Amino acid sequence: MSLGGEWISDHIYELEQSQKNFELIQAKAEIESSKNIWTTKDGKKININEMDESHILNCINMLKRNHSPFANLYIPMFQKELKKRYESAF
DSSP: OOHHHHHHHHHHHHHHHHHHHHHHHHHHHHHHHHTTEEEOTTSOEEEGGGSOHHHHHHHHHHHHHTTOTTHHHHHHHHHHHHHHHHHHTO
């Protein structure tokens, strides 16, 4: 195989590995969001019902700001929690 061919093969392999890693991360996020678990930036896992409202709002804003591919998993979960708190206040 030529040097160009090896370079292309190496990069295809790297792209495939990146895709597999992303799929694993996405699967993990789907499982955690189904259990109402949020992972903080320092790796701590917390149940969203234990989060302050300001923390929830900050997470929503961060997901939107960063155009996170996981926003569609977490934002509805956070919104549901905020709605539940609002309705229980009355």
